[in-house]
Structure formats: C-alpha cells, structure tokens
Amino acid sequence: MAAVGMACRGVASALAVAGLLCLCIMPERGEYRSPMKQPRRPRLWLANAFRGGKTDISGSTKVGIVGGGIGGLAAAIALKNIGITPTVYEKREAYENFGSGTGICIAPNGFLSLKRIDAQLHTEVVKSANLLKELEIEVFGKAKVDDGPRTFEEKYGNPGMHIRWAGIHRILMDRAMELGIPIKFGQSLRQIEREGKDGRVVVKFTDDTKDAESFDLLVGADGINSEVRRQCFSSDNEPERVGRFVIRATIPESENMPPCRTTVRDPKHATLFLKLGSGWHSWAATTRYDMNDPQHIPKSGEEAKAFMLSDEFKLYPEIQNVAKATPANEVFCTDIRQMRGPLKEWVQRNIVLLGDAAHAMSPALGQGANMALEDAAQLAQR
Ligand SMILES: Cc1cc2nc3c(=O)[nH]c(=O)nc-3n(C[C@H](O)[C@H](O)[C@H](O)COP(=O)(O)OP(=O)(O)OC[C@H]3O[C@@H](n4cnc5c(N)ncnc54)[C@H](O)[C@@H]3O)c2cc1C
Known part of the structure; x- marks a missing residue:
C-alpha cells in the first residue's frame, strides 16, 4: 500500500x-x-x-x-x-x-x-x-500569481x-x-x-x-x-531533438530579481527566473528553431549571450538586462533532446x-x- x-x-x-x-x-x-x-x-x-x-x-x-x-x-x-x-x-x-x-x-x-x-x-x-x-505567470499580456x-x-x-x-x-x-x-x-x-x-x-x-x-x-x-x-x-x-534550445545561467542573488516568474509574450519564446537558495538566482530562456537548419544553435557562452542580446528577445528586456550583466563564460546553451x-x-x-x-x-x-x-x-x- x-x-x-x-x-x-x-x-x-x-x-x-x-x-x-x-x-x-x-x-x-x-x-x-x-x-x-x-x-x-x-x-x-x-x-x-x-x-x-x-x-x-x-x-x-x-x-x-x-x-x-x-x-x-x-x-x-x-x-x-x-x-x-x-x-x-x-x-x-x-x-x-x-x-x-x-x-x-x-x-x-x-x-x-x-x-x-x-x-x-x-x-x-x-x-x-x-x-x-x-x-x-505572464502569458500574452495576462499576469497572475499561482499560489x-x-x-x-x-x-x-x-x-x-x-x-x-x-x-x-x-x-x-x-x-x-x-x-x-x-x-x-x-x-x-x-x-x-x-x-x-x-x-x-x-x-x-x-x-x-x-x-x-x-x-x-x-x-x-x-x-x-x-x-x-x-x-x-x-x-x-x-534521444532525438525536439527543435528547441535553452540558454541559461546561475548568478548571485539580487533583490531586483523575481523569486519565480515565467513570461511568454510570443509563440516562439519563453523566459524564466528562479530564486535558488544559498544566495543564487537563475535565468533561462528558450526558443524554437527550424530542425532542418540547426546551424543557429549557439555553440559557446559568447554566442549564447549574443543571441540573448539580439532582436530574438527584444520583447523580453528584463532578461536581456540580466543576460547583459552575466559573464559570457557563465552562460550555457543546451539543444533539448529526449527519448x-x-x-x-x-x-x-x-x-x-x-x-x-x-x-x-x-x-x-x-x-x-x-x-x-x-x-x-x-x-x-x-
Ligand atoms: C536546462 C535544464 C533544466 C533542467 N531542469 C530540471 C528541473 O527543473 N527538474 C528536474 O527534475 N530535472 C531538470 N533537468 C533534467 C536533469 O538535469 C536530468 O534529468 C538529471 O541530471 C539526470 O540525472 P542522471 O544522473 O540520470 O544523468 P546526468 O546528470 O547526465 O549524469 C550522468 C553522469 O554520467 C557520466 N557519464 C556519461 N557517460 C559516461 C561513461 N561512458 N562512463 C562513465 N561516466 C559517464 C556523466 O559525466 C555524468 O556525470 C534539467 C535539465 C536541463 C538541461
């Protein structure tokens, strides 16, 4: 039982x-x-x-x-x-x-x-x-707090x-x-x-x-x-690709960052902030890509950071600000695969x-x- x-x-x-x-x-x-x-x-x-x-x-x-x-x-x-x-x-x-x-x-x-x-x-x-x-949670302009x-x-x-x-x-x-x-x-x-x-x-x-x-x-x-x-x-x-990659970093905690917030403002992207405990926060952002043309997946911290600061994420200025302040060697990108x-x-x-x-x-x-x-x-x- x-x-x-x-x-x-x-x-x-x-x-x-x-x-x-x-x-x-x-x-x-x-x-x-x-x-x-x-x-x-x-x-x-x-x-x-x-x-x-x-x-x-x-x-x-x-x-x-x-x-x-x-x-x-x-x-x-x-x-x-x-x-x-x-x-x-x-x-x-x-x-x-x-x-x-x-x-x-x-x-x-x-x-x-x-x-x-x-x-x-x-x-x-x-x-x-x-x-x-x-x-x-903020999805297409509607915000709510899910407790x-x-x-x-x-x-x-x-x-x-x-x-x-x-x-x-x-x-x-x-x-x-x-x-x-x-x-x-x-x-x-x-x-x-x-x-x-x-x-x-x-x-x-x-x-x-x-x-x-x-x-x-x-x-x-x-x-x-x-x-x-x-x-x-x-x-x-x-494991197979799903046509989506995630860029993320853990950074020292800051009072200005939300404890747990997910934002979706367009059908292709989403962002996430998490408070992790022990003085750490994380930010993450995900986007879809064309599986026939995977060459745009960032291959280094520099490329991933540049991608975050590009027009791709222009609807998400709050994460762009945090990404800008994150050292490139602490930014990581994963091409999502699963079984x-x-x-x-x-x-x-x-x-x-x-x-x-x-x-x-x-x-x-x-x-x-x-x-x-x-x-x-x-x-x-x-
Ligand atoms: C961006 C991101 C966010 C995630 N968020 C969450 C979350 O919020 N919650 C959650 O539950 N999960 C999350 N996950 C998934 C989670 O990280 C994995 O499911 C978990 O790490 C799996 O643990 P594991 O021990 O099975 O494999 P792994 O953590 O991959 O460990 C495997 C280990 O085996 C070693 N190894 C590999 N091949 C060999 C070999 N031939 N010989 C000897 N050693 C070898 C590797 O070096 C590694 O240390 C996330 C993953 C990613 C990428």
Whole structure:
C-alpha cells in the first residue's frame, strides 16, 4: 500500500509541477509531455535486477555504478544505507562544475525520494534550497500569481523547492564521500561483457592500462547518451531533438530579481527566473528553431549571450538586462533532446539503468532529476 500511495503522490505532484513548467517552456507537439506516460518502476528493483535468485544480495555484493551525476550518486548513497558499498565510475577527470548554469525544481516526488534515500542528505538539500511558494505567470499580456505550490505539502505530503544543480550535486558528492563510497574519476565506460550466460558483468574503461572490473550488479546511471543503454538495451529509442534550445545561467542573488516568474509574450519564446537558495538566482530562456537548419544553435557562452542580446528577445528586456550583466563564460546553451518514452526494459539480468539513461525527457517537465532520485530510492527498496 505504501508503494501505491507513493506512486499516486508521485504522479499527482508530477502533474502539478509539469503543468507549471510546460507553461514555462511550451513543449513541442509530440514531445514527451504526459507524466502519465512516465515509466512504472518495478517494485523491489534491486531484487528484480537479480532475476531468478541467482545472486544473493548481501554486504559483499559488488556493485558498480557508471556515472556520478545526480542519479548515480543518489543510488550509491541509497545502496550504502542498505549495507552495500558500490563504486562510482565517472568519466570526468575531477569534480568540476557539474550542471553548469542550471537551476532545477525538486518537486514533491523528488523531495520524498531524498527523505527515503538518506535523512542527512535530505536535510542538507533543504537547507541549501529555496522552498517553492508561488509562481508569477505572464502569458500574452495576462499576469497572475499561482499560489498552488503553497498547497503541495498538504496535497502531496511534501513541498517543492528550487536549487542550483551544482549545489545539489555537491551535496550528494560530499555525502557519498562522507559515507566512504569510492568515486573513481576519469573512468569512461568502453565495453561491457558477461562471464557466462547469467554471470558477472565485466567492464572495461577507456584507460587501457587498467584491468577490467567485474561486478555482481552494474547500474547504468550515465545520462542521456548512456553507453550502458547503447551496449545492453534496445537501440530503437535513442534521444532525438525536439527543435528547441535553452540558454541559461546561475548568478548571485539580487533583490531586483523575481523569486519565480515565467513570461511568454510570443509563440516562439519563453523566459524564466528562479530564486535558488544559498544566495543564487537563475535565468533561462528558450526558443524554437527550424530542425532542418540547426546551424543557429549557439555553440559557446559568447554566442549564447549574443543571441540573448539580439532582436530574438527584444520583447523580453528584463532578461536581456540580466543576460547583459552575466559573464559570457557563465552562460550555457543546451539543444533539448529526449527519448520517445521510457525504455520497455530497464533491467537485463544483473544490469539496470536509471535516470536519463532509462528515460531522458525534456527539461520542460522539470522531472528528469526528480525521477532519477525516485529511481535511486526504488533501487534500494527492500
Ligand atoms: C536546462 C535544464 C533544466 C533542467 N531542469 C530540471 C528541473 O527543473 N527538474 C528536474 O527534475 N530535472 C531538470 N533537468 C533534467 C536533469 O538535469 C536530468 O534529468 C538529471 O541530471 C539526470 O540525472 P542522471 O544522473 O540520470 O544523468 P546526468 O546528470 O547526465 O549524469 C550522468 C553522469 O554520467 C557520466 N557519464 C556519461 N557517460 C559516461 C561513461 N561512458 N562512463 C562513465 N561516466 C559517464 C556523466 O559525466 C555524468 O556525470 C534539467 C535539465 C536541463 C538541461
């Protein structure tokens, strides 16, 4: 029953937040839009991963997690808290500014998942975030204040919050290290093999000088371009462009900036301001482009900033003013891609996928990180 209640709350909160954020960023027709189409997670995912009971799960179970993003680190902490110490393999050479320029919404389902994963982690994230109370919306000249988020706690049992992507990632990384979870940087997964039919998973990384590593269970948390997915799962659902890109930055908080405001003044563009907590704000702007002519997508911070200051955004002078004052090296642009829906299978015997590797969706839903956190909590559910 608890699982059913949790699933209902998750869907309901996803619906509420998706409604708000779809408005902000206006997804394209056919875009991965409905939270109802989001994947249903198998119960007892970890046990499922060892189908047929061929592997006993115990403290000595050797688990490798490929990818040290939000999903991979959250899964590592969740597993540690049930007595399994995984090793995280991250392709970046060192800890750096992960999630550059992005402010994210942790919706009630993500909030609940953080609690389920680790109480201390949850406390630290809440301390660093800005609790979501209301949203100012201006659409084609009509402005209103939506105070729906104030009722999230009453309706869904948990509130929503905004936080800097780099902030929540740093908290996850610090907590993982504090718990003694090994994190190996500069390890990019290259090849996966199995020892025998149902045997251990043998993984080679790009550094050929290192021996292959073998695991009882491999977790693919390697994001939208997942190599684990490419090598082990159906290849007919690779992420595709949606014809929209987003330019954004995180900047020091300022009293002149709105806590949470989305503005749509024409059918092609939308802008968003968010207060993120811990002295940070973010701004973001999105526009459609012709998919037959994608050459205009900015390729650097300089190009992205110049695009913001061009006539493209002349109807949005308030964001142009903020963009003008933002250093170009802190402006980022992402060409939005997503999968057509979740994969049919996320578990191949002792290999599982989570987060964007399993269900990369448009940021317009504001659910990618939330669902990575849900996956992590579910993975470790006994
Ligand atoms: C502009 C923007 C706004 C967003 N806003 C929100 C929001 O408001 N709310 C929300 O919930 N979500 C939001 N998202 C989505 C969210 O950021 C992602 O869904 C989330 O980061 C997915 O986490 P992940 O751990 O699955 O993947 P990632 O965060 O992509 O992490 C994957 C990790 O794997 C590593 N890796 C990749 N390949 C390999 C390899 N071969 N070997 C080893 N390591 C590898 C990568 O370096 C990376 O560290 C937003 C995204 C964008 C772009």
